Amino acid sequence: MAINAVQTHEEPRVVLSARGLTKVFGAFAAVKDVDLDVHHARVHALIGPNGAGKTTVFNLLTKFLQPSAGTINLLGTDITNTAPDKVARMGLVRSFQISAVFPHLTVLDNVRVALQRPNNLATQFWLPMSSLDRLNQRAEELLAAVGLADARNTVAADLSYGRKRVLEIATTLALDPKVLLLDEPMAGMGQEDISTVSGIIRNVAKERAVLMVEHNLSVVADICHHVTVLQRGEILAEGDYATVSQDPRVRTAYMGTEEA
Ligand SMILES: Nc1ncnc2c1ncn2[C@@H]1O[C@H](COP(=O)(O)OP(=O)(O)OP(=O)(O)O)[C@@H](O)[C@H]1O
Numbered sequence: 300m301a302i303n304a305v306q307t308h309e310e311p312r313v314v315l316s317a318r319g320l321t322k323v324f325g326a327f328a329a330v331k332d333v334d335l336d337v338h339h340a341r342v343h344a345l346i347g348p349n350g351a352g353k354t355t356v357f358n359l360l361t362k363f364l365q366p367s368a369g370t371i372n373l374l375g376t377d378i379t380n381t382a383p384d385k386v387a388r389m390g391l392v393r394s395f396q397i398s399a400v401f402p403h404l405t406v407l408d409n410v411r412v413a414l415q416r417p418n419n420l421a422t423q424f425w426l427p428m429s430s431l432d433r434l435n436q437r438a439e440e441l442l443a444a445v446g447l448a449d450a451r452n453t454v455a456a457d458l459s460y461g462r463k464r465v466l467e468i469a470t471t472l473a474l475d476p477k478v479l480l481l482d483e484p485m486a487g488m489g490q491e492d493i494s495t496v497s498g499i500i501r502n503v504a505k506e507r508a509v510l511m512v513e514h515n516l517s518v519v520a521d522i523c524h525h526v527t528v529l530q531r532g533e534i535l536a537e538g539d540y541a542t543v544s545q546d547p548r549v550r551t552a553y554m555g556t557e558e559a
Pocket of ligand 1: 327331348349350351352353354355
């Protein structure tokens, strides 16, 4: 299948890497000796059957879980023993976890609130919303980048499901991540929203690395440069989608015999 991924002139340098990443729960190894290199300006998919260890890998990389063994390096710094909030401040941000959408705020105010973090306004919670006006320009840029400018005055609760997810991505981008981790960004979406979000991910990956867990293999084929396939906590295969999708072990373990 043809790969129609991001075209970019940026150097694909490694920004996040793991070596020998292992997580043991009691006697059970959920993640075993995983090596991972995530590149700037690339979309990297982590796929595998249920229980393969994808979420555990995300939790290890963001340091929500401490590895049992192995090392993690972010932007040249060893973060194996770094606290999760510091890892996030260093630029490794997982969508839908650090950012939150406030249902009763407008789309614009949601993004302005999210922008408080990188602008060190987060502790000035007593200031009125009007004090956030200087963040308007950046907020408008972010809304334009994700196609939500027309909904700036809509209360978040009134957005469609797909547009709510897009707003979540916008609030995550407000943190200006260097590495963006997306956990099933297309979950529950129809084809139209999937196309929209695919375009957004392509765009945001021009300026940062994206690592995503995704079950929709058409999306993986369409926007991901590199695919790592996990099975029972171990790397089964990796490479571009065309390569891994033709690997007989992957087809048996994950894709069956169906064309993705
Ligand atoms: N805190 C925990 N304690 C014990 N076992 C755990 C824990 N967290 C995860 N596991 C086990 O580790 C394995 C990997 O789980 P994980 O959630 O990482 O898989 P996954 O690939 O994300 O699956 P899914 O696609 O279903 O979300 C599973 O067998 C799971 O039951």
